[in-house]
Amino acid sequence: MAERETRGEDALIQATFAPLASGFSGAFGLKDDCALLTPPSGMDLVLTTDAVAEGVHFFPDDAARDIAWKALAVNVSDLVAKGARPLAYLLGLSFPDRPDDAWLADFQAGLAEAQAAFGLSLAGGDTDRRPGPLSISITAIGTVPQGKFVQRATARSGDLLFLSGTLGGSSLGLLLRRDAAWAVAMGLDEAAVRALVSRYLCPQPKLALAPVISAFASAAMDISDGLVKDCGRLARASGLSAHIEGALVPLSEPVRAAVARSPDLFERVLTGGDDYEVLAAVPPERAVAFREAAAKSGVAVAEVGRLSDGQGVTVTGRDGRALDVMRGGWDHFPP
Amino acid sequence: MAERETRGEDALIQATFAPLASGFSGAFGLKDDCALLTPPSGMDLVLTTDAVAEGVHFFPDDAARDIAWKALAVNVSDLVAKGARPLAYLLGLSFPDRPDDAWLADFQAGLAEAQAAFGLSLAGGDTDRRPGPLSISITAIGTVPQGKFVQRATARSGDLLFLSGTLGGSSLGLLLRRDAAWAVAMGLDEAAVRALVSRYLCPQPKLALAPVISAFASAAMDISDGLVKDCGRLARASGLSAHIEGALVPLSEPVRAAVARSPDLFERVLTGGDDYEVLAAVPPERAVAFREAAAKSGVAVAEVGRLSDGQGVTVTGRDGRALDVMRGGWDHFPP
Numbered sequence: 001m002a003e004r005e006t007r008g009e010d011a012l013i014q015a016t017f018a019p020l021a022s023g024f025s026g027a028f029g030l031k032d033d034c035a036l037l038t039p040p041s042g043m044d045l046v047l048t049t050d051a052v053a054e055g056v057h058f059f060p061d062d063a064a065r066d067i068a069w070k071a072l073a074v075n076v077s078d079l080v081a082k083g084a085r086p087l088a089y090l091l092g093l094s095f096p097d098r099p100d101d102a103w104l105a106d107f108q109a110g111l112a113e114a115q116a117a118f119g120l121s122l123a124g125g126d127t128d129r130r131p132g133p134l135s136i137s138i139t140a141i142g143t144v145p146q147g148k149f150v151q152r153a154t155a156r157s158g159d160l161l162f163l164s165g166t167l168g169g170s171s172l173g174l175l176l177r178r179d180a181a182w183a184v185a186m187g188l189d190e191a192a193v194r195a196l197v198s199r200y201l202c203p204q205p206k207l208a209l210a211p212v213i214s215a216f217a218s219a220a221m222d223i224s225d226g227l228v229k230d231c232g233r234l235a236r237a238s239g240l241s242a243h244i245e246g247a248l249v250p251l252s253e254p255v256r257a258a259v260a261r262s263p264d265l266f267e268r269v270l271t272g273g274d275d276y277e278v279l280a281a282v283p284p285e286r287a288v289a290f291r292e293a294a295a296k297s298g299v300a301v302a303e304v305g306r307l308s309d310g311q312g313v314t315v316t317g318r319d320g321r322a323l324d325v326m327r328g329g330w331d332h333f334p335p
Numbered sequence: 336m337a338e339r340e341t342r343g344e345d346a347l348i349q350a351t352f353a354p355l356a357s358g359f360s361g362a363f364g365l366k367d368d369c370a371l372l373t374p375p376s377g378m379d380l381v382l383t384t385d386a387v388a389e390g391v392h393f394f395p396d397d398a399a400r401d402i403a404w405k406a407l408a409v410n411v412s413d414l415v416a417k418g419a420r421p422l423a424y425l426l427g428l429s430f431p432d433r434p435d436d437a438w439l440a441d442f443q444a445g446l447a448e449a450q451a452a453f454g455l456s457l458a459g460g461d462t463d464r465r466p467g468p469l470s471i472s473i474t475a476i477g478t479v480p481q482g483k484f485v486q487r488a489t490a491r492s493g494d495l496l497f498l499s500g501t502l503g504g505s506s507l508g509l510l511l512r513r514d515a516a517w518a519v520a521m522g523l524d525e526a527a528v529r530a531l532v533s534r535y536l537c538p539q540p541k542l543a544l545a546p547v548i549s550a551f552a553s554a555a556m557d558i559s560d561g562l563v564k565d566c567g568r569l570a571r572a573s574g575l576s577a578h579i580e581g582a583l584v585p586l587s588e589p590v591r592a593a594v595a596r597s598p599d600l601f602e603r604v605l606t607g608g609d610d611y612e613v614l615a616a617v618p619p620e621r622a623v624a625f626r627e628a629a630a631k632s633g634v635a636v637a638e639v640g641r642l643s644d645g646q647g648v649t650v651t652g653r654d655g656r657a658l659d660v661m662r663g664g665w666d667h668f669p670p
Contacts, residue, residue, distance in 0.1 A: 132467020
């Protein structure tokens with residue numbers, strides 16, 4: 001047996017992934033089967049797992065760098081909405097064939113960028129080869145001060161619903177990624193197209209908002225399957241009804257322009273997935289302090305609705321009239 | 336929107352998987368995006384992730400119950416070899432189509448059995464639909480007293496190599512699973528065939544050995560890609576060479592019978608994967624105490640070799656002559 005494996009599975013792991021684990025001593029340079037994590041004193045751990053697969057969550061010809069970023073971002077988004085700070089992640093990769101070195105280098109660069117941006121480190125993983133789409137399965141671990149985890153099911157009647165950032169950029173970005181010609185029909189210029197597609201390819205979890213969520217929200221979750229569907233989940237888990245005021249939902253400039261040209265798109269804005277913003281339920285008496293703390297964190301938040309007794313979700317459009325968007329949202333196993 | 340979703344993704348999760356999470360309060364009934372884990376005081380956490388996919392790690396017509404068991408067992412095996420006690424796991428599932436209810440019920444039963452046997456609970460997960468093989472991706476979390484994690488890279492020259500249980504049952508079980516007629520050629524009776532196939536389908540991690548490993552081993556790992564290959568990994572990580580005495584490698588009765596009939600099979604025993612036994616490096620002065628503690632735990636261990644200065648792995652056959660099995664072992668990306 002050679003002194004060092006220079007090819008094969010172990011070599012692939014050492015060349016491409018071990019450098020990403022150098023900041024985490026419990027990763028043992030990815031030469032062990034397990035990672036060791038000494039929990040920081042006074043902190044709870046927050047765990048989430050999300051996979052992305054070629055042809056489902058990303059396109060086969062997306063840049064490896066973007067695929068890597070998104071795989072990590074969708075997990076970090078879950079942590080942020082619970083008030084947690086990212087700490088480490090485990091990476092499960094399935095390739096139909098050995099990827100070429102250029103692809104791997106680009107993928108590594110995307111993970112490195114995302115790690116630096118989100119403040120977490122690779123701790124361990126698993127790589128195999130199998131038929132089917134390239135898939136990237138991530139388990140992310142974050143920390144939150146003991147007792148400060150923000151659940152989905154703990155909203156109270158009367159809480160205001162706040163949304164971070166802007167909505168709909170990602171679902172319009174997906175339309176453009178599928179059909180570049182659609183930009184012309186919508187009168188979108190090159191900068192607008194770039195902004196929307198980038199919103200879809202490279203979501204930006206609102207890390208700075210995590211401590212604000214933890215301090216002020218009675219319940220929160222990230223919006224990944226569309227605002228209406230995810231808001232319904234938060235309301236149902238809390239045993240409440242929700243109302244969303246479409247006119248209050250913040251839109252980025254290109255989304256606003258597209259909706260102005262084609263008002264029917266607004267329904268897609270409300271139900272399209274992949275936004276990765278935070279939806280937070282905040283008691284009215286804390287709303288001013290929440291807004292101020294969010295502003296200080298540099299993350300825009302907007303009041304978009306309210307929770308009440310009862311059940312179900314109602315939505316009004318930008319004109320104030322009731323909208324019927326109840327069946328919207330992404331479902332892997334549609335009824 | 337209905338009061339409760341009775342179909343679709345959320346309903347699938349609630350019906351099939353939420354009952355498996357009822358023992359873990361931080362799972363929030365699988366109604367949250369994240370799991371909350373308050374680390375037990377004085378303990379380090381051990382994390383591992385391993386995926387199994389149809390057509391690679393199991394056969395399409397394997398029982399759902401066995402598939403579930405194996406997916407969990409291969410992860411628990413990693414924890415055990417580090418001296419850790421299983422605590423919780425996250426489950427990532429990818430289905431090409433919605434599985435039927437009978438399959439899901441059987442799969443749930445297999446997870447429930449494995450959870451009970453291994454002492455851990457479902458804490459969270461992710462389910463999606465995508466083309467390609469059914470795949471099950473697990474991240475398992477265990478606990479070990481602070482500072483008691485057993486690494487792979489910390490063996491010392493002169494350490495004895497111990498192996499738990501018996502070797503080769505799984506790789507012969509795989510041969511039988513592929514070709515039942517082979518049993519006749521090998522003169523194996525029905526009970527022997529059942530034992531070998533079961534060894535392949537339902538590996539039994541040696542949980543009771545974990546505290547013994549933690550107390551006495553200077554290094555350890557589980558054997559999943561074949562003894563020779565995994566022993567090479569342990570030796571290389573520790574900067575040492577290893578020698579394995581084939582005559583000392585413990586075989587179950589059916590494996591012994593098959594090897595007696597067809598001596599060439601012994602190479603497969605040494606290099607075949609899926610055994611999920613523990614390989615431990617133990618300093619000679621601790622060997623007696625290690626053996627005694629293992630015996631008390633009810634897990635058989637056998638001395639199979641030794642670590643020395645230098646590099647590489649040498650193996651002698653059952654007749655004491657050098658064997659050339661250096662290229663053995665499973666590799667997803669063979670050189």
